[in-house]
Amino acid sequence: MSMASASIQMVERENYLNKHYGVGSWLFTTDHKRIALLYLISITFFFFIGGFFALLIRLELLTPAGDLVQADTYNKLFTMHGMVMIFFFLIPSIPAVLGNFLVPMMIGAKDLAFPRINLLSWYLYIIGGVMMLHCMLTGGVDTGWTFYVPFSTAFSNTKVVEAGLAIFVTGFSSILTGLNFVVTIHRMRAPGMTWSRLPLFIWAHYATSIIQLLGTPVIAITIVLVAAERALHLGIFDPKLGGDPLLFQHLFWFYSHPAVYIMILPAMGVESEIIACYSRKRIFGYSFVAFSSIAIAVFGFLVWAHHMFVAGISVYSALVFSLLSYLVAIPSAVKVFNWTATMYKGSIHYDAPMLYAFGFIGLFTMGGLTGLFLAALGIDVHVTDTYFVIAHFHYIMVGGAVMGYLGGMHFWWPKISGRLYPEGWAKLAALIVFIGFNLTFFPQFILGYVGMPRRYYQYPPEFQVLNVLSTAGATILGVGYLLPMVYFLWSMRYGKPAPDNPWNAAGLEWRTASPPPTFNFDEEPVVTWEAYNYDELKSMPVNEEAPVDR
Amino acid sequence: MAGNVDALYIFLLIVTGLVTLLIFVCLLFFAARFRHRPGVEAEQIEGSTPLELTWSIIPMGVFIVIFLWGAVVYFQERTPPRDATEVYVVAKQWMWKLEHAEGQREINELHVPVGRDVKMIMTSQDAIHSFYVPAFRIKQDVLPGRYTVAWFRATKPGTYHLFCAEYCGTLHSGMIGSVVVMEPAQYEAWMNGGSTGPLSATGEKVFAELGCGTCHRSDETGRGPNLQGLFGKTVQLEDGRTVTADENYIRESILDPGAKIVKGFKPVMPTFQGIISEEQLNALVAYVKSLSAAKPGNAVAAGSTPPPAKASPQGSQVQ
Numbered sequence: 001m002s003m004a005s006a007s008i009q010m011v012e013r014e015n016y017l018n019k020h021y022g023v024g025s026w027l028f029t030t031d032h033k034r035i036a037l038l039y040l041i042s043i044t045f046f047f048f049i050g051g052f053f054a055l056l057i058r059l060e061l062l063t064p065a066g067d068l069v070q071a072d073t074y075n076k077l078f079t080m081h082g083m084v085m086i087f088f089f090l091i092p093s094i095p096a097v098l099g100n101f102l103v104p105m106m107i108g109a110k111d112l113a114f115p116r117i118n119l120l121s122w123y124l125y126i127i128g129g130v131m132m133l134h135c136m137l138t139g140g141v142d143t144g145w146t147f148y149v150p151f152s153t154a155f156s157n158t159k160v161v162e163a164g165l166a167i168f169v170t171g172f173s174s175i176l177t178g179l180n181f182v183v184t185i186h187r188m189r190a191p192g193m194t195w196s197r198l199p200l201f202i203w204a205h206y207a208t209s210i211i212q213l214l215g216t217p218v219i220a221i222t223i224v225l226v227a228a229e230r231a232l233h234l235g236i237f238d239p240k241l242g243g244d245p246l247l248f249q250h251l252f253w254f255y256s257h258p259a260v261y262i263m264i265l266p267a268m269g270v271e272s273e274i275i276a277c278y279s280r281k282r283i284f285g286y287s288f289v290a291f292s293s294i295a296i297a298v299f300g301f302l303v304w305a306h307h308m309f310v311a312g313i314s315v316y317s318a319l320v321f322s323l324l325s326y327l328v329a330i331p332s333a334v335k336v337f338n339w340t341a342t343m344y345k346g347s348i349h350y351d352a353p354m355l356y357a358f359g360f361i362g363l364f365t366m367g368g369l370t371g372l373f374l375a376a377l378g379i380d381v382h383v384t385d386t387y388f389v390i391a392h393f394h395y396i397m398v399g400g401a402v403m404g405y406l407g408g409m410h411f412w413w414p415k416i417s418g419r420l421y422p423e424g425w426a427k428l429a430a431l432i433v434f435i436g437f438n439l440t441f442f443p444q445f446i447l448g449y450v451g452m453p454r455r456y457y458q459y460p461p462e463f464q465v466l467n468v469l470s471t472a473g474a475t476i477l478g479v480g481y482l483l484p485m486v487y488f489l490w491s492m493r494y495g496k497p498a499p500d501n502p503w504n505a506a507g508l509e510w511r512t513a514s515p516p517p518t519f520n521f522d523e524e525p526v527v528t529w530e531a532y533n534y535d536e537l538k539s540m541p542v543n544e545e546a547p548v549d550r
Numbered sequence: 551m552a553g554n555v556d557a558l559y560i561f562l563l564i565v566t567g568l569v570t571l572l573i574f575v576c577l578l579f580f581a582a583r584f585r586h587r588p589g590v591e592a593e594q595i596e597g598s599t600p601l602e603l604t605w606s607i608i609p610m611g612v613f614i615v616i617f618l619w620g621a622v623v624y625f626q627e628r629t630p631p632r633d634a635t636e637v638y639v640v641a642k643q644w645m646w647k648l649e650h651a652e653g654q655r656e657i658n659e660l661h662v663p664v665g666r667d668v669k670m671i672m673t674s675q676d677a678i679h680s681f682y683v684p685a686f687r688i689k690q691d692v693l694p695g696r697y698t699v700a701w702f703r704a705t706k707p708g709t710y711h712l713f714c715a716e717y718c719g720t721l722h723s724g725m726i727g728s729v730v731v732m733e734p735a736q737y738e739a740w741m742n743g744g745s746t747g748p749l750s751a752t753g754e755k756v757f758a759e760l761g762c763g764t765c766h767r768s769d770e771t772g773r774g775p776n777l778q779g780l781f782g783k784t785v786q787l788e789d790g791r792t793v794t795a796d797e798n799y800i801r802e803s804i805l806d807p808g809a810k811i812v813k814g815f816k817p818v819m820p821t822f823q824g825i826i827s828e829e830q831l832n833a834l835v836a837y838v839k840s841l842s843a844a845k846p847g848n849a850v851a852a853g854s855t856p857p858p859a860k861a862s863p864q865g866s867q868v869q
Contacts, residue, residue, distance in 0.1 A: 071720050144717045150694060151677035155643070155719055239695025245678060246693075280586075285597035310680065311691045312698045315628050319621055326613035330606055337605045338597075340573060343580035347592040350585070358577065365573055369566040376562065376616050378623025382555050382687040385680060385715040449559070451684025453715040456723035460711065535594045 015418065015515040030115035031518055036101035037416070038122050039092060042129065044485065046088040053081035055478060058440075058471040066458040074457040075142040076158065082145030087167050088129055090401055091259065094266035095212075096125070096177055098408045099205045101416060103181055105509035105516065106199050108190025108525040113183040121176035128170030135162040144455060146256070149237035149248040153229040161230055164223040171216045171223075174262075178212030181205050190508070192527030199507055199531050200289050204269025207293035211258045211265075211300065219255035222248065249311055253304035261300040263397050264364075265293055267404025268335055271357050274411050275339050277505040278354035279346030282532035285338045292331035299328040309380045318377055325375035332368050336361060351503070352426035356407030359434045363399025367392060370445065388448025391441045399437055406433070406484060414498030418515040419491045425483060433480035439473025506532050552687035554623045561619070565612060627688060630701035634667035638749065638832035641672065641679035641692040644721035646712065649829065651836055653747045654740075658727030660712065662704055663737035669701040671797055671835075675828050680716035683729055691716050695805075697797045704731040753837025756830045765819070774819060775812045781842035786813040800835050 016033045026034060056077050060068040069077070100118065104111050112118050135141060141163040143152040152160050185198075185206050226248070228234045235241030237248040276283050283289055305313055305321040339361055348354070370392045373379050383389065406429075413421050443466040452463045459467070501510040512521050529536065584592075636651040637660065648656045648670075662668050672681055672692040681700055682689040690700035704710075714725035732740065746752065757763060765774035775785075780795050788811040793799055802809050804826070807819035826834070 066723070071723070075717075075720065075722070142719070146717075148678060148717065151718060155677050239693070245695075279584075280592040282594055282596065284595060285602050288597065288602045309624070310689045311678075312693055312696070315625065318624065322620060322624075323617055326610075326617050329613065330610060333609050334602065334606055336573060338602075340576050340580070341595075341601070343577070343584060345593040345595065346580070346584045347586045347590060348581055348584050350581075358581070361577060362574065365570060369569060372566060372613070372616060373559070373562050376558060376620030376623075378555055378558055378620045378627060379562070380620075381624065381627050381689050382552075382684070384689065385682070386684075451682075451711060451713070453682060453713045453723075455717040458723050460726075534592060 013513055014517060015513060016518045017418070017515050019518050028119075030111070030119050032100050032104050032112050032115065032118055033416075033516065033518075033520075035118050035122050036097050039096040039100060039125070042122075042126060043089050043092055043097065046084050046129065047481075050081050050084035050089055051478065051481065053077045053084065055474065057081060058474040060457065061459070061467045062471045064459050064461045064464050064467075071457045072142060075144075075455070076140040078455055079142050079144050080136055080140055083132065083141070083163060083167065086145060086259070086263075086397075087170050088125075088132060090263040090397055091174055092125060092177070093263075093401065093405045094270060094408060095181070095205060095208055095262075096121075096173075098270065098405070098412060099181065099208075099266060100177070102412065102509055103184060103202065103205055104188065105512070105520050106202055106507055107185065107188060107193050108508050108521065108527065109184060109188035110519040110521070112180045113188055114180050117176050118180055121173040121180070124173035124176070125170055128166045128168075128173065131162065131166035131169060135159045135166060146252060147223075147226055147248075148252075149226065149229070149243075149245050150239070153226055154238050154240070161227045164227055168220050168223045171220050174212050175216045178209035178216075181209040182213065185209075190525050190527055193508075194527075196287070197527060197529075197531050198290075199269075200272035200283060200286070200293075201266075201269035203290040204265045204272070204293045207297035208262050208265045210294075210297050211262050215255045215258040215262070215301070218251060219259075222251040222255070225251075246308070246312060249308050250305065253307045254301075257304040257307065258297075258300045260393070260396065261296055263401045264404075265296060267360065267364075267401045267408075268293065270404045270408035270411070271339060271360050273505075273507065274353045274357045274407055275342050276532045276534065277411070277503050278349045278351060278357070279343050280349075280534045280537075281342055281346045282530070282534060283338065284341035284344070285334075286531065288334055289338050292334045295331040296328060299324065299331070303328055306375055306380070307384075309377055310384055322375055322377050322380075326372070329368065329371060329375070332364075336365055336368070350427075352421075352423060352430055353407045353411040355427055355430040355434075356403050356410065359430060359437075360400060360403040360407060363395050363403060363434075363437065367395025367399055370395065383448050385454055386448035387444040387452050387454055390454050391444035391448060394441045394444075399441070403433070403437075406430075409484070409488070411503070412509070413488060413491070414502045415509055415514050415516070417488075417492055417495070418498050419495030420498050420502060421484075421491045421495060422487050425487045429480055429483040429487075432476060432483065436473050436475075436477030436480050440470050440477050441473070443467075443469040443473075504537055506534055506537055552685075554626065555687040558616075558619050558623055562616065565616070627700075630669040630699055631667045634669035634701055635662075636836075637662075637668060637670050638829075638836065639670045639672035639681060639692065640675060640828045640832065641681070641714070641725075642675035643677060643719050644714070644725035646681075646714075646725070646727050647829070649749055649832060650741070651749050652741055653749055653751070655746070658712070660727070660729045661737065661740055662729065662731055663734045664704055664707050664731050665734070667701060667703045669699060671697050671699055671832070673697050673801075673828055673832075677718040678716050679714045679718050679725065682713040682715035683710055684713070685710040686729075689715055697801060699797075704729070707731045707733055748840075749833050749836040750840035751837075753830075753833035753835070753840070756826070756833050757837055760822070760826070762834075773815070775815060777838050777841050779842045781839045783842075785810075787811060788813050788815070797835050797839075800838050801831060804831060804834060 016031055060074055139159055141158045141160055143156050143160055185202060225236050229236045229238060233241060235243045237243040237245050272283050272289060303321055303325045305317060306325045309318050374392060410426055447463055447466045452459055498514045500514050508525055638649045640647040646658050648660050674692045674694040679692040680689055681692055686702040688700050688702050690698050692698060708731055710729045712727040712729050714722055765772045766777050768776060768778050770776055783795050785793050785795050787793060793810055805821060805823045807821060808817045811817050
């Protein structure tokens with residue numbers, strides 16, 4: 001234990017955690033940091049519910065016959081796994097937890113622009129979440145998270161409208177968070193914090209917020225139309241009523257493809273922070289990485305019909321959407337190249353967050369490159385709606401987004417909790433997650449190419465070996481996800497008190513106490529330096545025994 | 551194996567494999583070579599615009615190649631040869647009903663001869679389904695209320711999986727069947743056993759039973775358009791539009807006659823929505839098509855749903 005950090009902790013300073021006590025001080029807080037923690041608890045809850053569904057799915061698929069649960073139960077399991085993980089975990093994960101906590105601190109603000117709206121967005125999330133829980137406990141829904149019509153409007157006998165409304169309400173939570181971030185980043189930056197000095201985490205969240213603002217209303221409208229057709233038999237999508245089922249798919253993917261970028265862009269922001277810190281370097285090509293986030297947000301809106309190449313759209317529109325899908329791959333590739341280049345001539349430390357970042361780059365690269373297969377029209381016809389697609393988007397959304405989320409949680413945990421997590425356990429967890437993840441999802445690429453369709457409750461016996469491997473991987477992955485929860489909770493009581501800047505990292509959030517005071521900074525910071533000024537930090541006197549420099 | 555899809559797939563595996571290798575080797579090399587050493591500082595590098603352009607433009611070039619290659623394969627997959635044998639497919643929860651134009655009917659099994667182009671004209675009675683034969687690398691969603699088309703040519707006898715690939719409810723994973731590819735002689739024998747006559751003959755019966763011929767006469771005196779030689783032609787509509795008389799047009803004109811009124815006629819035809827089954831509808835479509843088949847000169851005027859393009863002999867095939 002260093003003398004510096006020990007002396008810091010001699011007197012427990014007033015901070016956002018200990019300033020007020022009691023349930024009311026949490027439920028009525030407008031402090032972005034406390035709201036971030038409310039989100040953290042809520043999304044962790046839903047993550048483990050969604051994970052439990054995934055476990056049951058994998059157990060069912062251990063054998064070719066449908067023997068563990070009923071067919072209808074299985075259909076509900078994968079539906080609710082998707083809905084819970086996407087709408088109640090992945091979309092809020094990094095923005096609502098780490099973004100909420102860090103966006104004001106990184107730009108030197110006291111709070112978000114609209115603190116009460118921030119609290120409102122959490123309540124909307126909770127209302128939607130309770131509706132979803134109620135829906136699941138009273139029968140559930142079996143349409144797949146994609147709600148495809150006319151199955152969802154005319155044939156499903158489950159709680160489609162209730163699940164839809166839960167997502168509708170939660171969507172407003174996402175819109176409000178995005179709105180808050182956009183206004184905050186425009187209006188609340190500290191003196192000297194110009195756009196070109198913003199951390200890339202902020203650029204990523206800015207891009208994400210734009211998608212949340214522009215995309216989410218479309219899914220809300222789509223859900224209302226599905227509910228209207230189901231309840232009132234208005235002919236919108238069902239051909240029997242004079243509607244068009246492809247219209248639904250266009251509307252649905254107009255949101256749901258950009259939603260993928262809502263999930264992955266913030267993780268890319270996290271990676272930029274971690275890789276810079278543990279390479280002790282400014283990010284290579286800062287402006288290219290920053291603008292690639294914006295490019296992804298913009299182009300991400302123009303590729304939705306690549307989910308529909310076999311749905312019955314015209315050959316010519318398929319050509320356009322295929323080409324545009326390759327365009328959106330460029331900015332993602334640019335990011336990967338820049339992160340890799342950042343490590344060149346760096347001074348690289350292998351702490352747990354950096355291990356997660358290595359994992360992120362590896363898994364995201366594989367997820368992204370398999371996207372090239374799916375964007376190729378001739379191949380997509382064969383592999384769409386098979387396990388190839390399942391593997392592809394899990395590499396992006398679990399290998400990418402969840403790895404980013406966990407890496408970020410480790411990186412900023414000392415700031416959030418004021419405690420250090422156990423480094424050895426954290427490295428072990430990163431390793432287990434990486435191995436478990438690959439064992440779960442790599443076999444699914446092969447399964448898909450040999451033809452196993454997705455959403456199959458029973459399957460021909462020749463697919464069993466790969467399914468067994470996948471299930472084995474899922475159990476390892478499950479352990480990898482439980483571990484951090486255990487040692488994070490443990491560290492809140494038994495962890496070493498964290499110094500203000502345990503990694504000697506750049507960024508305004510590290511220039512205040514751990515945990516920070518309620519209004520983040522004792523005095524408003526004035527920024528006179530560029531982002532990632534690691535050349536100056538090396539000579540900074542603080543925390544010489546910090547883990548990075550040991 | 552469907553060679554064209556696999557060739558592109560293997561090309562992509564090689565390209566992406568090399569890229570993955572490049573990135574991983576760089577990562578591991580940098581991680582090892584530039585690991586933190588006491589007293590050695592990181593060298594600050596701002597970035598490099600030429601490098602950024604290089605790693606944007608080279609991938610773009612590679613992407614264009616993949617895109618074009620994928621598009622060519624897709625065009626082949628989507629363009630049935632004009633002289634393909636036709637099979638009408640009706641999907642419903644949770645089975646496949648298949649009717650050969652020659653008259654054989656099957657459930658969850660499709661018998662086809664080796665080496666012949668087979669075109670499926672498909673519709674659904676309820677939710678969206680998807681006709682997927684992994685061995686042929688073909689997949690096409692099957693929608694209610696319209697026809698979609700897929701085709702393949704099997705090149706090796708055997709039995710192949712037929713899957714429903716679009717989630718359609720409780721027994722989605724039970725909506726499976728097989729494509730049985732037979733030697734031509736075997737196939738002829740199979741086809742001659744228990745056939746009920748060509749589908750168009752069934753359609754002719756339905757046409758007579760429903761009294762369609764009262765208005766759709768074989769001369770120009772009827773209250774409805776003459777259907778002789780209609781299929782494949784371009785039709786002038788009352789509102790000035792033109793439309794190609796393909797399967798979807800005939801289907802729509804039976805179920806929703808007011809949607810497209812032929813120039814010079816009045817909207818007097820009643821709808822047959824809910825009156826005839828999908829199978830009868832298919833038979834009627836087959837019958838109307840057969841009225842043009844006698845005059846091949848007309849039938850060539852236009853293809854069906856996908857626009858006519860050069861029918862490639864190397865479409866989806868099995869070895």
